[in-house]
Structure formats: structure tokens, C-alpha cells
Amino acid sequence: MPRHSGGEPLRPIEILHAAETGIGGVNSVVIGLGQKQIGRLGEGSVHVLVPRNHAAEYAGTGIVTHVFERRSRSVRSFVAFTFCLAGLLLKLRPSFVILHSSFAGLAGRIVLALFWPWYRPVVIYCAHGWAFTMSVSAQRARIFAGVERVLARLTSAIVCISEAEYHAAIRFGLPARRLHLVPNGTPRPDGAPCPTPYPRLDGTINLLFVGRLDRQKGIDLLVTALTNAPFLPISLTVVGRAVTDPVKLERLSNITYIDWLRPQDLAPYYAHADAVVVPSRWEGYGLVAAEAMSFGTPVVASRIGGLATLVEDGVSGFLFDPASASELHDVLSGLDRETLMGMRTAAFRRWEQVADIQDMERRYFILMQSLAANGHRVKEIASAADIVGSQAESR
Structure with a gap:
């Protein structure tokens, strides 16, 4: 076991991820990143706090799961998250706390600030999409940005998941010295052969949408485009459900709706789709696009x-402009299977270049080493970077 200069053994590193939800893109990032961190630090080193009704998503991942009660985004859920996080901090005293989303970032950093006189871990925050870049009024955007600037003082590092997110943070006045660009990533598919879930009708293009059936994700834009072009040879499969801001959707004969699927069950849909559509109105990164491209599936996106x-x-x-009703229609009208098939190699190569989760985990690892080496660490640990480095070298 590593020792500091006094010769006393240092306790093992533990990482605590905390998120307000255990489904969707944030969940995929936490699971993928957590499993890579386990591979580097060992079993039992990575913990997560998620809603009780989402805990099943973590079964078999190796991540130690803790739960709080959440039925919706509410004051009650906020309080439940806050108390559960405080209890975990007292029990685990993790070396690193990684807060995912604005909900967890607000509650988590307030709780952690109360512990500062006795215990100060490395605190990393990732909004997974800034509230001030969403479709809100200028006044609300300024308020959201002001809150983020205040909370930044309680944060060791703020992770931006795309260049667009980084530049937006700078534009709204967040401190550049705390901002770190760590693009999201997705795991490499296992490559196991799987049968197609789509009926293969001559000339039909199989499109796939994966995500929340909420206004942000733009599913209504896609359904409207298909409603206005009923003769297009397109079959759309929609995987997901409404969560926070549902939209009314037409029930068309060429659209099939499916509830959330586990990653292993979703893989055949990604692998055999002719294209995946990501029509979001705003998006920090667009993890579904990266997941699709890891299977070599081209993407139609905002x-x-x-x-x-x-x-x-x-x-x-x-790409199309989500504010233009005609652009998405024009893109869909111009699709043909031969062109999409020719894009598959380029889609996979693009994923390898910019969206492999190995690169995301490596960037997190380097960031965590740097923060620990520069004094952002739990007082009981003389050099968290030395522990991380020595454990990595032993593997």
C-alpha cells in the first residue's frame, strides 16, 4: 500500500459519483466512466448515488450503488438527495466526488461546503448541458449563469463535455482556471453478431430515435416532419419515454414506440438502423449520436x-437547423440507403477519433492526478496522485 512521507499507510482511493437520475445520457456516462475507473483502481473503489427507482440500471456494473427517493424533480427529491449525500460523505469520506447535472451540482456543492472545516475532497462538477444555454429568457440565463459562477468557488474543477459547452461557459463568465474540456465518450461495442429488430421492407429506410420524449430532445420536430411527408419510405423506431417536459406526438402507422431498453438490448437497434436521428433543440454533447457512430451508424442531427x-x-x-421546419424535411426526403451505407465507415472512424470512452477516462484520470497534486485533496491523503499512479502501474 502507498505511504506518505511519514511512513503511515494511505487509505484507498474511493470515487463517489452523484446524479439526480439513473437513466438516459448521464447514466450512460457514469456507468461507462465508473467501469473504466474500477479497471484502474480496483473493485469497491467506485460508488454512485442515484434514485432508488433507477438503481437496477447499475446491476452487474461493479459500481457500488446507493439510493435516494425521487419520483420527480421537486423540493422533496432535492432534500432526499441532500441528506443521502451527506450520509455517504460521513460514511465513505471519498477522495473524489463527481457531481453530474445541475441538480446534483447545486445540492452537492452546498453540502460539501458545510463539511469543509473537517473534510475536503476533490470536487468535480459536470453540468452535462448548461441551463443558461437552453431555450430560456435572457434574464433566466443570466440568473442561471450567476448561480454557476457562485458555485464554481466551491468546486475543484468544472468539466465541459464539448467545445460548445466550454465556450459558452467562458462567454457567461465562469472562471476559466476551473474549466476543463473532457468530451463525453461511449464504450466500444463488443462486436457480437445480433439479428436485426427491424422488418426489412423493400426500399424502406429504418430510422432510430433514442432518448427522452421531451421538448429538449426535439422528438416532436421529427414526428411533425414525418407527418408532413406521409409518402416518404421511412420507418421510425422511437426508444424512450417522457421524463420532464413531455410533448404531444402524433401516432403514425410508420412509427413504433418502445420503452427504455438496457444497453445490451439497444445494441441491435443501433447496429441495424440505416441512420439515427438526434433532433435536439439544445444539447451539450449528444451522447446518442456518439453511441450510434460507435456502431458505424450515420447520424442526422441538429x-x-x-x-x-x-x-x-x-x-x-x-446536420440541419432545428429552428427550420423545412431543413429536417429536406434531409429526410433526400435520404437513401446506399448513401447511408457508404457513410458507415466514416461514422465509425469519427467515433474512434473523438468519442471513445477510453479517451474520456484518460482525461479524467489526468485531471484527477493534477488536482490532487496541486492541493485539491482530502486532508488524510498526502498525495492522491501517487496512489492513483502507483495503482495504475501495478495493473
């Missing part, structure tokens, strides 16, 4: 946020 740089227009997919 030209916003991280999607605008992840998808190469005309190479690994197509």
Missing part, C-alpha cells in the same frame, strides 16, 4: 452544441 462538431455534415451524417 446543428447545435456538441452535435455540430461530432457529426461531419455529408461525411458521417447530416
Whole structure:
């Protein structure tokens, strides 16, 4: 076991992830990153706090799961999260706390500030999409940004998941010295053969949408485009459900709705789709696009946020302006299976270049080493960076 200069053994590193939800893109990031961290630090080193009704998502991941009660985003859920996090901090005293989303970032940093006189871990915060870049009024955007600037003082590092998120943070006055660009990533598929879940009708293009059926994700834009073009040879499969801001959707004969699927059950849908559509109105990164491209599936996406740089227009997919009702219609009308098939290699290569979770975990590892070495650490640990480095070298 590593020892500090006094010769006393140092306690093992523990990482605590905390999130307000255990489904969707944030959940995928936490599981993927957590499993890579376990591979580096060992079993029992990574913990997560998520809602009780989402805990099943973590079964078999190796991540130690803790739960709080949450039925919706409410004051009651906020209080439950706060008390459960405080209890875990007292029990585990983790070396690193990684807060995911604005809800966890607000509650978590307030709680951690109360512990500062006795215990100060490395605190990393990732908004997974800034509230001040969403479709809100200018006044609300200024308020959200002001809150983030205040809370930044209680944070060792703020992770931005795309270049667009980083530049937005700078533009709204967040301290540049705390901002770190760590693009999201997704795991490499296992490559196991799987049968197609789609009926193969001659000339039909199989499109896939994965995500919340909420206004942010733009599913209504996609359904409207198909409603206005009933003769397009397109079959759409929608995987997900409404969570926070549901929209009314037409029930068309060429659209199939499926509830959330586990990653292993979702894989055949990604692998065999002709294209995945990500029509978000705002998006910090666009994890669904990265997941699709890891299977070599091209993406039709909004030209916003991280999607605008992840998808190469005309190479690994197509981009459109979500504010233009005609652009998405024009893109869908111009799709053909031969062109999409020709994009598959480029889509996979793009994923390898910019969205492999190995690179995301490596960047987190380097960031955590740097923070620990520069004094952002639990007082009982003389050099968390030495522990991380020595344990990594032993593997």
C-alpha cells in the first residue's frame, strides 16, 4: 500500500459519483466512466448515488450503488438527495466526488461546503448541458449563469463535455482556471453478431430515435416532419419515454414506440438502423449520436452544441437547423440507403477519433492526478496522485 512521507499507510482511493437520475445520457456516462475507473483502481473503489427507482440500471456494473427517493424533480427529491449525500460523505469520506447535472451540482456543492472545516475532497462538477444555454429568457440565463459562477468557488474543477459547452461557459463568465474540456465518450461495442429488430421492407429506410420524449430532445420536430411527408419510405423506431417536459406526438402507422431498453438490448437497434436521428433543440454533447457512430451508424442531427462538431455534415451524417421546419424535411426526403451505407465507415472512424470512452477516462484520470497534486485533496491523503499512479502501474 502507498505511504506518505511519514511512513503511515494511505487509505484507498474511493470515487463517489452523484446524479439526480439513473437513466438516459448521464447514466450512460457514469456507468461507462465508473467501469473504466474500477479497471484502474480496483473493485469497491467506485460508488454512485442515484434514485432508488433507477438503481437496477447499475446491476452487474461493479459500481457500488446507493439510493435516494425521487419520483420527480421537486423540493422533496432535492432534500432526499441532500441528506443521502451527506450520509455517504460521513460514511465513505471519498477522495473524489463527481457531481453530474445541475441538480446534483447545486445540492452537492452546498453540502460539501458545510463539511469543509473537517473534510475536503476533490470536487468535480459536470453540468452535462448548461441551463443558461437552453431555450430560456435572457434574464433566466443570466440568473442561471450567476448561480454557476457562485458555485464554481466551491468546486475543484468544472468539466465541459464539448467545445460548445466550454465556450459558452467562458462567454457567461465562469472562471476559466476551473474549466476543463473532457468530451463525453461511449464504450466500444463488443462486436457480437445480433439479428436485426427491424422488418426489412423493400426500399424502406429504418430510422432510430433514442432518448427522452421531451421538448429538449426535439422528438416532436421529427414526428411533425414525418407527418408532413406521409409518402416518404421511412420507418421510425422511437426508444424512450417522457421524463420532464413531455410533448404531444402524433401516432403514425410508420412509427413504433418502445420503452427504455438496457444497453445490451439497444445494441441491435443501433447496429441495424440505416441512420439515427438526434433532433435536439439544445444539447451539450449528444451522447446518442456518439453511441450510434460507435456502431458505424450515420447520424442526422441538429446543428447545435456538441452535435455540430461530432457529426461531419455529408461525411458521417447530416446536420440541419432545428429552428427550420423545412431543413429536417429536406434531409429526410433526400435520404437513401446506399448513401447511408457508404457513410458507415466514416461514422465509425469519427467515433474512434473523438468519442471513445477510453479517451474520456484518460482525461479524467489526468485531471484527477493534477488536482490532487496541486492541493485539491482530502486532508488524510498526502498525495492522491501517487496512489492513483502507483495503482495504475501495478495493473
